[in-house]
Amino acid sequence: MRAVKVFHMEAAIKENYGYKYIVPTHQGRGAENILSKVLIKKGDIIPGNMYFTTTRLHQELAGGKFYDIIIDEAHDPTNEHPFKGNVDINKLDVLVKKYGAKRIPYVSIATNVNMAGGQPISMDNLKKLRAYTKKHGIRIIHDMTRVAENAYFIQQREKGYEE
Numbered sequence: 001m002r003a004v005k006v007f008h009m010e011a012a013i014k015e016n017y018g019y020k021y022i023v024p025t026h027q028g029r030g031a032e033n034i035l036s037k038v039l040i041k042k043g044d045i046i047p048g049n050m051y052f053t054t055t056r057l058h059q060e061l062a063g064g065k066f067y068d069i070i071i072d073e074a075h076d077p078t079n080e081h082p083f084k085g086n087v088d089i090n091k092l093d094v095l096v097k098k099y100g101a102k103r104i105p106y107v108s109i110a111t112n113v114n115m116a117g118g119q120p121i122s123m124d125n126l127k128k129l130r131a132y133t134k135k136h137g138i139r140i141i142h143d144m145t146r147v148a149e150n151a152y153f154i155q156q157r158e159k160g161y162e163e
């Protein structure tokens, strides 16, 4: 019965996201463990829009060092910025210039950022981030937790995505 459910999930992911290869895990933290061990080398730098506890733990157990690159507004609970999950690309640029893109295996991105109180990231910011990381040959690893809720905030708050 269990195996059947996994195959069903695999088929649904392939159908909806178009990915050819899928590795099912028991929980998010199981995926974080595998991903961190595969992608991070000792001394690597992992920038992220804040962190989730187990995400950062696995990154640092694998030998990486986490750096927070979320916008300053995210650290101010009274600030009413509509997308406090956004990345400050200047903060990322400082890390790339200081350590070099080769020491950054990926940028760790969360939607509805847990440690910021569930704040969303905008489509515009994600697109700018992807343009920057593409130019420097850096991956984005997107933790899809609460991605549907983040999409709702984009639809509600970001011009051009109302429909």
Ligand SMILES: Cc1ncc(COP(=O)(O)O)c(C=O)c1O
Pocket (backbone or CB within 6 Å): 027, 028, 029, 030, 052, 054, 055, 110, 114, 143, 145
């Ligand atoms: C952003 C984020 N990443 C990873 C996890 C870990 O997921 P799991 O509890 O399934 O191990 C969580 C859990 O809440 C999370 O909020």
